[in-house]
Amino acid sequence: MAVLVTGGAGYIGSHMVLALLDSGQEPIVLDNLSTGFRGAVPDRVDFYEGDISDEGLIDDICAKHSIDAIIHFAAKTVVPESILDPLGYYLNNTVKARALIDSAARNRICHFIFSSTAAVYGDVQTNPVTEKDIPAPMSPYGRSKLMTEWMLEDVSKAHDLNYVILRYFNVAGADPHGRAGQSTANATHLIKVACQAALGMRASIDVYGTDYPTRDGTCVRDYIHVTDLVHAHLDALAYLRAGGANLKANCGYGRGFSVRQVVDIVKLVSGVDFDVRIVERRPGDPPAIIASNERVTSELGWKPRHDDLQFVVQSALSWEKRLQEHEI
Template sequence: MGKVLVTGGAGYIGSHVVKALGEKGYDIIVYDNLSTGNQWAVLYGELVIGDILDLIMMRKVFINNKIDVVIHLAACIIAPESVEQPLKYYMNNVCGTLNLLQVMAETKVNKFIFSSTAAVYGIPQEIPVTENSAIAPISPYGQSKAIIEKIINDIAKAADLQYITLRCFNVAGADLYGRIGEGKPQSTHLITSCVRTALNPISCLNVYGNDYPTTDGTGIRDYIHVDDLASAFTMSLQYLLDGGKSLVCNCGYGRGYSVLEVMEATKKLTGVNINVAFKERRLGDPPILIADSQKLKQSLNWQPRYNDLHCIIESALRWEQKIMKNGNFIVKC
């Protein structure tokens, strides 16, 4: 086969997807503007620094390479930020993806794997959430992903496009060998924030909302280890190469943990008391999000390997201990 193009492949999830593809011997081109990604995180393939909003640059990449499959992970992904900066999210996520799909059509690349989000469900009426649950996003971030999903579906009806949309729930953890992990100094991922707070005695963990209709008042999420999510992408790739039909699948474990439960698990693992600052709820945050991933398991034979909160936190801790040698990440109250 030709090459696999991974947009956003220098980012947190993208770099783990690239690692998984590289370990399986795929020929990879990583396309990333490095706005939130890092060059050091790209362990395999060729890195091309470019933006999905740069149609001319993307066209050159496709023309100069025989690309068979596109895995699209380049996106702005912070729901509360999207409420404050909706134009940024619609411009980058929607317009950038349209550019990508246009170049794919021009160069007759017809296999596409899209990284979507549980945020498309908004505040779900049923838990766990299935792929048939109502699409009702409550943030511009979720809305941008829902719009892209609709665009992909419409194109597939009109043209030869096989696709898999993976609706990712809360991604956490790091490479088990400590090679790569979360690389942003100001992470919005809860488990990363918990670990960084535990490693910095003068810092504190901001908890946004303790009055949700949950057992302890804090939001509940389905946390999936980043390597398990990466395996869903590699299995999706092989599925499409084998002639599989288009799919939309949830990616999660089907078990939720509250913010305070994650905090207590981190405290138990590290032996450090975590300072907490309770804040008002953030716009765009639903109370509970838990996945039903039976479709992913049945369609792709995907089986999670790291479905354990302790394992997820431990891998994140190991990574943060490594990178703290080069600088501290401090979350101030």
């Protein structure tokens, strides 16, 4: 059976495609290339350029391929941008997801794995946060993702569609074999931005607020290597195919690093002391959020392989060097 990967030309999606190929499976990619790159998808993978809301296109794809699962990555993902453009985020992340879920139900696709986010939790009162904590998103981004979670819950009760919802914490790093990485030119991910500063591609980086109630006043996040994250999706796919029940699970390592700590590690790994500017807080940023990963490990059998922030940074830095040298 084949797996339809939406957003498969993007950062996480392209790693997912590689993981599926590495495990002997057949990925089919759908991407509108608004932020993804056609070159990120191997030539041997069937690729369709189009939107997840194009139900006719998805019907055609399903008619050509024996698809039993969808892994849905396609979305807008920048919290500050979502605050400035809430309707754009609800359109891309919720309205279009509704069309995709409708297509899945109509084409009798049994399994759906959804790329959700820790942003659904909002400003948590205790860490690590568990899946039993009540969601209270602070941004349209988080709300748009939570709405899609609700849709999956409801549709699953009315159709033969089982799901796993994976709530990502901060994804970073690149494929250890150098086959894929974060290639978006204006990406806002801290580790990517810091690596670009270390390579002289940026004059400095901004730290948004130093007055949070954390160990050093900067925000604390749980960083997970992208390869470990996509292996959680492989585990989720095997779980659903084996008859597993609907599930929501956090994806993180269960420990946090502050912005200052991340910057220091990038400086250590790169050997470059780049400039850092302290600026005002951004709206929508909780002080600290760290994952409880007990459910993803116990229910899906997930085991992290790269739980080392220096390794995460080194893989990201190596990818930035390749981009800078125009090797890809």
